[in-house]
Amino acid sequence: MADTPAGFDTLQIHAGARPDPATGARQVPIYQSTAFVFRDTDHAAALFNLQEVGYIYSRLTNPTVSALQERMATLEGGAGAICVASGHSAQILALFPLMGPGLNIVASNRLYGGTVTQFSQTIRRFGWSATFVDFDDLDALDAAIDENTRAVFCESIANPGGYITDLDAVSAISEKHGIPLIVDNTTATPYLCRPIEHGATLVVHSMTKYLTGNGTVTGGCIIDSGKFDWSANDKFPSLSQPEPAYHGLKFHETFGPLSFTFHSIAVGLRDLGMTLNPQAAHYTLMGIETLSLRMDRHCENALKVAQWLEADPRVANVTYAGLPSSPYHGRMAAICPKGASSLFTFALKDGYEACVKVINAVELFSHVANLGDTRSLIIHSASTTHRQLSEAQQIAAGAAPNVIRLSVGLENPEDLIADLDQAMTKACAS
Numbered sequence: 001m002a003d004t005p006a007g008f009d010t011l012q013i014h015a016g017a018r019p020d021p022a023t024g025a026r027q028v029p030i031y032q033s034t035a036f037v038f039r040d041t042d043h044a045a046a047l048f049n050l051q052e053v054g055y056i057y058s059r060l061t062n063p064t065v066s067a068l069q070e071r072m073a074t075l076e077g078g079a080g081a082i083c084v085a086s087g088h089s090a091q092i093l094a095l096f097p098l099m100g101p102g103l104n105i106v107a108s109n110r111l112y113g114g115t116v117t118q119f120s121q122t123i124r125r126f127g128w129s130a131t132f133v134d135f136d137d138l139d140a141l142d143a144a145i146d147e148n149t150r151a152v153f154c155e156s157i158a159n160p161g162g163y164i165t166d167l168d169a170v171s172a173i174s175e176k177h178g179i180p181l182i183v184d185n186t187t188a189t190p191y192l193c194r195p196i197e198h199g200a201t202l203v204v205h206s207m208t209k210y211l212t213g214n215g216t217v218t219g220g221c222i223i224d225s226g227k228f229d230w231s232a233n234d235k236f237p238s239l240s241q242p243e244p245a246y247h248g249l250k251f252h253e254t255f256g257p258l259s260f261t262f263h264s265i266a267v268g269l270r271d272l273g274m275t276l277n278p279q280a281a282h283y284t285l286m287g288i289e290t291l292s293l294r295m296d297r298h299c300e301n302a303l304k305v306a307q308w309l310e311a312d313p314r315v316a317n318v319t320y321a322g323l324p325s326s327p328y329h330g331r332m333a334a335i336c337p338k339g340a341s342s343l344f345t346f347a348l349k350d351g352y353e354a355c356v357k358v359i360n361a362v363e364l365f366s367h368v369a370n371l372g373d374t375r376s377l378i379i380h381s382a383s384t385t386h387r388q389l390s391e392a393q394q395i396a397a398g399a400a401p402n403v404i405r406l407s408v409g410l411e412n413p414e415d416l417i418a419d420l421d422q423a424m425t426k427a428c429a430s
Helices: 008-014 041-048 063-076 087-095 113-120 122-126 138-144 167-176 251-272 278-288 291-311 329-335 351-361 391-397 413-427
Strands: 080-084 104-108 129-133 149-155 181-184 202-206 220-224 315-318 343-348 377-379 403-407
Touching (some): 008 063, 008 291, 063 080, 063 278, 080 087, 087 149, 087 181, 087 202, 087 220, 087 251, 104 113, 113 122, 122 129, 149 167, 167 181, 167 329, 291 315, 291 413, 343 351, 351 413
Parallel strands (some): 104 129, 149 181
Antiparallel strands (some): 080 220, 202 220, 315 343, 343 403, 377 403
16 A cells, blocks of 8 residues: 555545544644744754744744645645645745845736735735746737746636646747746645646645535635745845845755755744634645545536536526536636536627626625635626726626626536526516
8 A cells, every 4th residue: 555656536535644643543633822832942943944844933833734735735736835825925935035125927818816916906016027928828928028027927826717828839938948837726625636747846736625615714825836946046145145034045055955844934924924823724634535426526516507407598608627528628628637626607699787687696606706615606807807907908808798607516407407597587687
C-alpha cells in the first residue's frame, strides 16, 4: 500500500488528517487558540527566526488550518499551501510577493466580476495594474506581456460562462516570458482539473464554493507548485533577495520549492493578516471529504439541465462546456476530463426583462450571490456580481444583460427543470 499512490477519494479524506496525539480524536480538532506555548526561549527564538517549523500565533499558523493546507496541497499536487480568509484575499496574497509599484499582471477578460473589479480598480492603490485580454487569442496574450509583467492570471473554468481555458497553451506563453501563471481553480476544483499538471505556478481557490460545498463559511487558498525558479532573474526580489525582516535571509535560497509558501506565511500573513479561522478550516475539511461524490453529481445534473435549456425555444444559447455544441467542449478531455463542473449561463431571447422575471419566479433555485452549493443557485450577473463593469466588459466576461447564471446543485434534475420551466413560462412572451 505504501508504494502505491493513493487515489483522490482516499486523499480527500485522509490527507492532512491524523489521530490527535493528545486525545486520539479521529476527526481533526478545532484548535480554537490564539497562541501556542513555547518549550523555552531557544524554541521561541528558533520559530521567530524561521529556523524551526511550529506554531506561534494563529494569525500565522494553526494546527487545524495546517491540516487543511496539507490536504489542499496534496489534492492539487503542490509543494505547499496557504489558507486565508476568502478567495479574494487569496488572490491578493498570491500577488503580494511578486508585485511592486509600477508592475502589472495580464489577466483573462473572462473572470468573475469581483475579480475584474479587484484587478482593474483596487490593486491600483498598491501601484499595480492589470491588462485584460482574451486568452483564446494567444497572440494577444503574448503581446500584452511586457518587461513589467509579473504574472499571468486566469480561471480554469471561467465564472460565469463556464469557459474552459487552454492551460497548456497559456502556461507555455508565461514560461516563455519567465513569469508565473496563476490559475483560479474554484469552479473546477482539484477533482476536475489540476492546473499544476498543465504548467500553473500557483493555484488559488475560493474554498467558500465547491470545496466546502454547503454555503456555511468563507475561505481561500493558494497552492504553490514549488516548481518555479524565483532566482532565475531579478524580477522577484521578495523571494530571491535578502529579506531585511529576517536578517537578510533569502527565501528561495533557504527554502527552495517551499519559498513562496514560507514567504506568504512569514511575511504575507504576518503583515496583511488574511487569516483563516480554525472553525472555518474544520468545516472546509469536512466538506472536502465528499468532494468527488458531489462533483460527479454536480456535473451529471448540470448536463441534464443544460441539455433541456438548449432544446427550449425560449433560450438563445447555453454556455455549458459539457454540451457537444460548446466551442470549449473539445478542451474537456485535456483540461477537465471528469466533467465541466456545474456553473454556466443561458441567454433568453426575450432579453433583460425576461431574465429579471425568471429570477423572481423560481421556487426551488435560490437567488443568492454564491456558487458551488449543494443547493441550486441562480443570479442575473449583469445587475449583481458584474454590475460594476461596463456593458462591453460584461459581454466579454459572459455576463451580458440577457444572460442568467446557474450553479446547478444536487437536487433531482427533473425538479430543477420543472422549476425553470414554470418560471420561464411566466417570464417569456413566447
